[in-house]
Amino acid sequence: MTFILTDSSDESQRYQFTLGEAVVVTTSTYELYDLVKDNPDEQVIIIGPNVKMETARVVAEHFRVVRPSLGVILIRARLDVTTMSEALRSGIREVVSSDDAASLVAASKRSLAISAQLLEASRVVGSSNSRGKILIVFSAKGGCGKTTLSVNLAHALANYTNSKVALLDFDLQFGDVAVALQIEPKKTISDAISMQNNLDELGIKSLMVNQQKNLDILLAPTNPTDIEFISTDLIDTLLDSLKNSYDYIVVDTSPAFTDVILRVFDQADKCYLLTTLDMPAIKNLKLVVSTLEALNINKTKLDFVLNRSDIKSGLTTREVEAMVGETFSTLIPSSNDVSASTNRGVPLVIEKPRHAVSREIIDLAIRTDTFFRPIVDKKRGIFRRKSK
Ligand SMILES: Nc1ncnc2c1ncn2[C@@H]1O[C@H](COP(=O)(O)OP(=O)(O)OP(=O)(O)O)[C@@H](O)[C@H]1O
Ligand SMILES: [Mg+2]
Structure with missing residues (x-):
């Protein structure tokens, strides 16, 4: 007509x-x-x-x-x-x-x-607007809780926002996501090295370890020297392809600005910057902020997380915020249950979703999802969480 x-x-x-x-x-x-x-x-x-x-x-x-x-x-x-x-x-x-x-x-x-x-x-x-979002978890000081947060955040997104999630262990030399989840590393990112020149979506899918419904994991190499064969081009190919298959790509990192990590920062939609209440970690967080500023990373992407926020260190949250000049969106308390759950290979958000640590991370996951997909969320009514 x-x-x-x-x-x-x-x-x-x-x-x-x-x-x-x-x-x-x-x-x-x-x-x-x-x-x-x-x-x-x-x-x-x-x-x-x-x-x-x-x-x-x-x-x-x-x-x-x-x-x-x-x-x-x-x-x-x-x-x-x-x-x-x-x-x-x-x-x-x-x-x-x-x-x-x-x-x-x-x-x-x-x-x-x-x-x-x-x-x-x-x-x-x-x-293309609804392609997967890259969420990087970073701190320039080791041991702040990057792996703990990455693993729990990925599980929280998969379980509480009904999103398809990929968790990538980009701590390419000393990655311990496999250990934290007691996964036998039969497939790792190292398998991508030989496919580097003709790595397609199917090839990338074959590298992912299925952890549970809605959550696949790409493990770090078991041989730390493989890192020299993992190029930034390979990282680009991986991220670009994964964005087609997943709603969120959570990236665990090493505590250093390697070429690979910088590439992820470049493409990240959200950067969770972690610190604990000790001066070396706080000093490093300030350095991270100024480095990212120098690299022209958009400030609105940064999200500040204080881990082990209730330990008695002689510093208060307010004092740390004043020192860094930023406000923390998330305060994760300290608890022995965190390492106990890691030792059992089950993330705390799965094992004890009502735990104070889990509640903070689940809240962060839901806030993230509401930020990126506000309309979808309302339609789906996905807030399955009963606790809190
Ligand atoms: N909120 C918490 N309460 C108690 N222990 C915690 C908490 N967060 C992390 N931990 C513990 O701190 C240790 C370091 O955590 P994690 O491995 O997550 O840090 P990381 O930043 O990934 O370290 P690395 O830089 O070595 O990769 C682990 O033993 C973990 O169980
Ligand atoms: Mg780690």
């Missing part, structure tokens, strides 16, 4: 004959606007030869804003340069002569093809 704006409603049969399909003819621009609004799939309208150029221009400009994919075809008795250039400026896609029926049919076909391309392009852009 095609909508046609003319100055006489008697013309419907003629257009129907020319176009070889049902047409709806209207003499009112407002009726035309309503017709198009009520028919979201309509992608072409025709403006008859006797409709004033000024009206045609207003109509075209209207649809250019409200439905950019829709093509406007203008019929004129005479095709002169002024008409053509005015039409072009207002966004009219084609101008055809009133005595050339074949041209009208061809213009309509061409316009529909362009509309299909525009719709496809906007679909691709839309879906």
